[in-house]
Amino acid sequence: MDYVNLGPNGSLIYCIEYLEKRLDWFLEKLRQFNNYYLLFDCPGQVEIYTHHNSMKNIMSAITNKLDLRLCCVQLIDCHYCSDPGKYISALLMCTSTMYQMELPHVNILSKIDVAIKHKSKLLFNLDYYTDVLSLDHLLNALQNDPLTARYHRLNKAIVSLIEGQNIVSFVPLNVKDKRTIELVRKTIDRANGYIFSPEENQNAEMLNSVMKLDINDLTLDVLEDLPKTDSTEMMQN
Numbered sequence: 001m002d003y004v005n006l007g008p009n010g011s012l013i014y015c016i017e018y019l020e021k022r023l024d025w026f027l028e029k030l031r032q033f034n035n036y037y038l039l040f041d042c043p044g045q046v047e048i049y050t051h052h053n054s055m056k057n058i059m060s061a062i063t064n065k066l067d068l069r070l071c072c073v074q075l076i077d078c079h080y081c082s083d084p085g086k087y088i089s090a091l092l093m094c095t096s097t098m099y100q101m102e103l104p105h106v107n108i109l110s111k112i113d114v115a116i117k118h119k120s121k122l123l124f125n126l127d128y129y130t131d132v133l134s135l136d137h138l139l140n141a142l143q144n145d146p147l148t149a150r151y152h153r154l155n156k157a158i159v160s161l162i163e164g165q166n167i168v169s170f171v172p173l174n175v176k177d178k179r180t181i182e183l184v185r186k187t188i189d190r191a192n193g194y195i196f197s198p199e200e201n202q203n204a205e206m207l208n209s210v211m212k213l214d215i216n217d218l219t220l221d222v223l224e225d226l227p228k229t230d231s232t233e234m235m236q237n
């Protein structure tokens with residue numbers, strides 16, 4: 001940041017553009033990892049994925065020039081469920097990212113333990129948020145909030161756009177619950193095609209049993225395991 005005299009956001013964009021300009025170097029580094037399952041932990045800066053082209057170009061080069069099948073995994077903090085306006089912005093962001101990145105895509109609602117802990121404060125059941133059920137209810141909620149009520153036509157247009165595309169849903173993740181981690185892993189492995197590779201010997205029956213994980217079933221067990229302070233802190237952040 002000091003070197004280029006930019007703030008944190010600008011510096012991240014600068015880094016991604018820098019990497020794009022040195023793609024040959026990056027691809028050469030990646031070629032050393034033959035037969036690896038690679039995870040790229042990318043920075044949580046939305047514009048890199050919603051409309052700036054460098055990340056998309058980097059991922060596209062990896063897919064085209066190396067024999068790698070990528071999947072984009074987007075983690076959305078569940079605190080976005082605490083407010084209809086925030087939730088709708090998350091849906092919009094996921095939709096934009098899915099179109100921009102042009103990759104198989106998995107959206108995850110992370111820190112779901114926090115939402116479960118505070119679910120009495122949520123307007124809807126958790127499956128409403130994970131499955132992105134009828135957005136009419138969300139539109140009503142936006143209408144009842146003095147902050148968003150005046151933008152009714154805009155809200156309606158956004159809701160209709162998201163419903164029209166109908167491509168966003170979320171897999172729940174609590175880092176302390178192995179079942180959700182397994183569900184996330186299987187969903188990603190299915191999206192990138194890894195589950196179908198012969199050497200993996202994955203079995204469809206097992207996949208189905210994991211995919212049936214019920215978010216309501218998750219509720220009770222997860223709550224028992226949770227240290228109380230964690231969630232309260234997270235909710236305040």
Ligand SMILES: Nc1nc2c(ncn2[C@@H]2O[C@H](COP(=O)(O)OP(=O)(O)OP(=O)(O)O)[C@@H](O)[C@H]2O)c(=O)[nH]1
Pocket residue numbers: 042043044045110111112113114173174175176230231234
């Ligand atoms: N309660 C709870 N906390 C979590 C969970 N997953 C991560 N955290 C905590 O959330 C904090 C922030 O971690 P992340 O959300 O992964 O964010 P990050 O990777 O640091 O930042 P960016 O990727 O740049 O957004 C850390 O203290 C984690 O321990 C979860 O499932 N439940």
Ligand SMILES: [Mg+2]
Pocket residue numbers: 041042043044
């Ligand atoms: Mg991170």
